[in-house]
Amino acid sequence: MSQPYLFALASQKANWLHERQALVAENVANVNTPGYKATDMKPFSVLLDKAGEGLLTTNPAHFSLASVAQTPERPEPTDASETTLSGNSVSLEGEMVKLGDINRSQSLNTNIQRVFHQMVMSVLK
Amino acid sequence: MPDPLQVSLKTAVSGMEAQSVRLRVITENIANAESTGSSPGLDPYQRKTVSFASELDRLTGAQIVKIQNIGVDDSPFKLELDPGNPAADSKGYVKRPNVDMLVEMADMREANRSYEANLQVARQAGELMNMTVNLLKDA
Numbered sequence: 001m002s003q004p005y006l007f008a009l010a011s012q013k014a015n016w017l018h019e020r021q022a023l024v025a026e027n028v029a030n031v032n033t034p035g036y037k038a039t040d041m042k043p044f045s046v047l048l049d050k051a052g053e054g055l056l057t058t059n060p061a062h063f064s065l066a067s068v069a070q071t072p073e074r075p076e077p078t079d080a081s082e083t084t085l086s087g088n089s090v091s092l093e094g095e096m097v098k099l100g101d102i103n104r105s106q107s108l109n110t111n112i113q114r115v116f117h118q119m120v121m122s123v124l125k
Numbered sequence: 126m127p128d129p130l131q132v133s134l135k136t137a138v139s140g141m142e143a144q145s146v147r148l149r150v151i152t153e154n155i156a157n158a159e160s161t162g163s164s165p166g167l168d169p170y171q172r173k174t175v176s177f178a179s180e181l182d183r184l185t186g187a188q189i190v191k192i193q194n195i196g197v198d199d200s201p202f203k204l205e206l207d208p209g210n211p212a213a214d215s216k217g218y219v220k221r222p223n224v225d226m227l228v229e230m231a232d233m234r235e236a237n238r239s240y241e242a243n244l245q246v247a248r249q250a251g252e253l254m255n256m257t258v259n260l261l262k263d264a
Contacts, residue, residue: 030179102253
């Protein structure tokens, strides 16, 4: 890959984090909904591993899989160890931990992007 | 596709709205914990219940939360001997509301806790947006 790959990677990571935040919001909003099953994203590493494999483009007419890799993985139900009598499997504490996780990762992500941008700019100055 | 952070905000707001309604119903129950009927043999205040349901928001594809219905608690009323009460029947018994203060208080705390969690999610969605926007700073 000759292009600076990091920006695309950081953007995908940001996408994934934002989707995860939306899922946490759903889980927390439905914390008292009977029968609601908590969901979470597949780990980002799974998404990353899949991005490399796939079809080889041996002919320029072949479709690129880059656009496929852009879309985040679909959510999957988490383990139902905390299911209450009403069939709700959301653990509020777990969701709060996830929230902190997302915050930290996003902070790291944006800071890396900033530093990388500074590196690029230092060549120009 | 809508911005997931906006979706997250909207979902958190739906959660807060639902918990607010729940809190309102609890307040009604507590306020009417002593409301007996006005004439002999009349039923007193009947405890209200609230139930939630998750609903697919068609615009964003998120599972937001909605109030399913506000029903009434069918558990029996407590009878109390109080011949001086205007609602007392011929034997002097008054029907008291089927509201249990302890249950209402516990319910209130739970609604409070859930509301706070939703608030935290909304706050963080704003923070994440800020982090992204701040990339433009001193870049």
